Amino acid sequence: MRDATAPLVKAAGLDPRNAEILVINDPSINAFVAGGQIVWVHSGLIASADNINQIQGVVAHELGHIEGGHVIRSAEGIKEATGIQLVSLLLGAAALAAGGGEAGMGIMAAGQQAAMGKFLAFSRAQESSADAAGARYLHNAGISGKGSLEFFKKLQNLEYRLYVPQDTYVRTHPLSGDRVAVLSNLYEHDPAWSKPTDPALEARFQRVKAKLVGFVSDPPRTLQSYPTSDQSIPAHYARAYAYHKSAYTEQALAEIDALLKADPHDPYFLELQGQVLLESGKPAAAIPPLREAVDKTGGQPLIATLLGHALVATDDPKYLDEAERVLRNAVSRDRENPFAWYALGNVYQRKGDTARAALATAERYSMEGQAALALRNAEVAMGGIDQKSPDYLRAQDIAMVSRASMERTKKK
Numbered sequence: 001m002r003d004a005t006a007p008l009v010k011a012a013g014l015d016p017r018n019a020e021i022l023v024i025n026d027p028s029i030n031a032f033v034a035g036g037q038i039v040w041v042h043s044g045l046i047a048s049a050d051n052i053n054q055i056q057g058v059v060a061h062e063l064g065h066i067e068g069g070h071v072i073r074s075a076e077g078i079k080e081a082t083g084i085q086l087v088s089l090l091l092g093a094a095a096l097a098a099g100g101g102e103a104g105m106g107i108m109a110a111g112q113q114a115a116m117g118k119f120l121a122f123s124r125a126q127e128s129s130a131d132a133a134g135a136r137y138l139h140n141a142g143i144s145g146k147g148s149l150e151f152f153k154k155l156q157n158l159e160y161r162l163y164v165p166q167d168t169y170v171r172t173h174p175l176s177g178d179r180v181a182v183l184s185n186l187y188e189h190d191p192a193w194s195k196p197t198d199p200a201l202e203a204r205f206q207r208v209k210a211k212l213v214g215f216v217s218d219p220p221r222t223l224q225s226y227p228t229s230d231q232s233i234p235a236h237y238a239r240a241y242a243y244h245k246s247a248y249t250e251q252a253l254a255e256i257d258a259l260l261k262a263d264p265h266d267p268y269f270l271e272l273q274g275q276v277l278l279e280s281g282k283p284a285a286a287i288p289p290l291r292e293a294v295d296k297t298g299g300q301p302l303i304a305t306l307l308g309h310a311l312v313a314t315d316d317p318k319y320l321d322e323a324e325r326v327l328r329n330a331v332s333r334d335r336e337n338p339f340a341w342y343a344l345g346n347v348y349q350r351k352g353d354t355a356r357a358a359l360a361t362a363e364r365y366s367m368e369g370q371a372a373l374a375l376r377n378a379e380v381a382m383g384g385i386d387q388k389s390p391d392y393l394r395a396q397d398i399a400m401v402s403r404a405s406m407e408r409t410k411k412k
């Protein structure tokens with residue numbers, strides 16, 4: 001998502017390091033902005049897009065809402081909405097990583113519903129200004145507007161054919177004849193109109209889409225979209241998850257073997273192999289593919305967390321040092337992963353370092369907004385860690401932040 005949208009983000013005058021495109025697990029077709037420099041994209045929108053250019057069209061329009069400041073007046077309600085969502089996403093991701101797929105999805109869905117109630121529907125004037133801005137970004141980025149039109153038309157067709165719930169993109173973005181005419185006119189006269197998408201980017205999108213569909217959809221539906229007759233890389237990818245979710249481990253591993261036959265050292269294929277082995281109770285077998293995947297991605301923190309989890313799950317003390325190193329690396333690059341802190345706390349506990357176990361637990365509670373528990377654990381950590389070490393300072397920070405947050409709550 002970052003690679004596909006960075007030129008648009010730049011064209012919108014935003015810094016790609018600050019702007020984020022975040023995906024949430026919701027099967028309805030939608031995308032929206034809700035304050036800050038964040039474009040939220042539903043998994044359902046990605047699943048229904050035929051190509052990356054369609055996603056680029058949607059994101060360009062949403063960035064137009066950010067430039068227009070169309071969310072600022074309701075900033076209060078929105079902050080609350082995104083807060084719910086972010087926390088539930090983190091919790092959901094942690095539950096998923098812990099192997100509780102269904103539970104994780106449940107947590108995410110509940111949080112999203114809570115956040116969805118605070119949706120914004122924009123006025124017609126705001127829509128046309130976002131359209132104009134989006135067209136400008138596409139022009140400046142040299143990206144064709146074809147996908148944008150295709151996607152809007154596709155949604156319009158869906159709306160005619162199917163029951164469409166109130167909170168979807170077609171409802172918040174009614175596609176009038178005027179709008180199509182204005183957009184077509186802008187896009188078709190742009191030099192980028194017939195410029196094809198970079199094939200490498202498109203291929204990556206098809207993989208991401210298949211992986212996402214396999215991960216979030218009901219397995220029978222995945223197998224319908226990616227039938228066994230389809231021997232493409234995305235199809236193997238999607239089916240591997242569908243089988244894994246249905247606990248058909250052998251079939252899942254066979255699909256992964258097909259992927260690895262195409263590219264034996266692709267880190268994401270290896271990650272998938274490691275995940276399926278780990279989650280089907282074979283942590284030792286999961287270690288070699290996960291090690292290579294971590295290595296090949298330069299220590300990608302989510303994959304590293306999976307490796308750390310596999311190392312701990314073997315219950316073999318010989319892996320504890322490696323688990324500590326791997327997980328410390330993971331949290332230094334992505335501090336906002338409660339499950340990585342949970343696994344790291346486990347490692348320290350097993351090594352008998354209760355102070356650092358408490359620090360890891362304090363990090364996790366602090367992230368989950370549980371100030372009292374974060375404070376208590378930070379204090380335990382401070383009692384056992386050398387005052388000159390950076391870990392001590394970190395425990396002190398958490399204690400301070402937690403105390404302040406508890407006082408704010410009290411005042412409220």
Ligand SMILES: [Zn+2]
Pocket residue numbers: 061062065122127130172173
């Ligand atoms: Zn809009």
